[in-house]
Amino acid sequence: MKIQKITGSIGAEITEVDLANVSDEEVGEIKKAWLDHKVLVLRDQHISEEEHIAFGRKFGELEIHPFAKGGHVGLGNYPELLRIASNSEREFAAVKWHSDVTWREEPSMGSILRGVVIPETGGDTCFASAAAAYESLPSDVKSQIDDLYAIHDFTVSIGEKYTLEERLEKQKEYPPVRHPVVRTHPETGERSIYTNGYHTSHIEGVSDEESDKILATLELAMLSPTVQFRLKWEKDTFVMWDNRSTQHAVAADFYPAERIVERVTIIGDRPF
């Protein structure tokens, strides 16, 4: 197995490994590389849906997305596989930089995404190291935010996909949650920004104005190419990222081309 870093801050491409026949030892190496580089890219992995799911299970329990809708559907026989599709009739909805399902009490640890149908050009995914973004902050900002908490709420991001009745129903099950603005990675101890412009509604205990200001500063830190890399997909490219220390955004530049990707999501623990 070979590991080649992609940028100075984030990402590595792994070659000479076959995800269909991965040994325990290789899983250990992948896990280590994943923690080191936060996002791993594996090309030309011609594996089945079952093998995709089985590979995900090696890292933890898998999530069944509670209310995927629109271009997002669970695949019939494989509820753990979330299919994200767009085409000429359903334009890809540009989504701001985010980490997955931060509106859950225990948000996702990581996601493993496979390219199924990929446009010849466009639809790249950009990833940012939320740890490098945190490091880049001036020390007075760090000390201002270090002990703050933010409220995450699915209604501010994906809420508009639902009718009011549906939303109220979902809200009972998934009320707004409170997570630290700067979370500590449970395995590496790294501190990283854990607010995003998509699911985060506000910062607790400060004025609305102050909350907007802080969230904008943190988002801006994430938007620097210095903490990012940009991934070009191909069919059967697999990307696994750590939702605890990274954020991602997809380039909405490929309409009307078709793009289909499939994700398994590993359940995480409560951020601290």
Add this chain to the structure above:
Amino acid sequence: MQVHQLTCHIGAEITGVDLSNPTPDLIEEIKKIWLEHKVLVLRDQSITREEHIAFGRYFGELEIHPFAPSLENYPEIVKIKSDDKVQYAASNWHSDVTWREEPSMGSILRGRVIPEVGGDTSFANAAEAYNRLPEHVKEKVDDGYAIHDFTRTFGRRMTNEEQHEQHKKYPPARHPVIRTHPETGERSIYTNKPFVSHIEGVSDEESRELLRILERAILDPSVQCRVKWAVDTIVMWDNRIAQHHASNDFYPQTRHVERVTIVGDKPF
């Protein structure tokens, strides 16, 4: 010659071309593809410095940068170097020398010493960024002018007297917030953080807010591409419609690139 688009809105990699001795037909073709894709990437061009300069001259007169260090014996080549002693990367989104009355048309940058990992350059299509602005923002910025001033960036290395002297030669320049490309007619965002001090004729607060919105439009991955360098990679970009940013993620490694800059005309 093969052309391979990097993303849907910006960038193309060109293969099957040798820049050491281009024919007039080849230059015409490159010019056309350049206007279309805004950023061209050409790999493995082991040309001499004279050939680099000569290639630039096919597109226009070359600039001699008043502040940035040039290469010994080659005043047209700006030397951009970072190593373990002097850390430098243009890690802010900008277009080159917008503080000049007639800022650069384009730049042609060549990789000389490139770290194994890091120091990528990202490019943004400022016309697509403009297209994606909400209508009410477009209305606000369409007829505005912004003031560009070199002291915001290069002034830090100068004494007050030096700044004063240079200001006589390079007074703050006034350019439209949204400029029109003189060859393609495309409209694009022409403000940036390192050189723009403010938007004229509005309050400081509104100026800051508008500049922030325009900056955010450039920061959208949907309008960007990202180039990984190698030795003898040459990238040529159109400063009239593209902005760029160098990742500052490779310290203490050495990164040395050389730029030839084509003089442009007054933005309108």
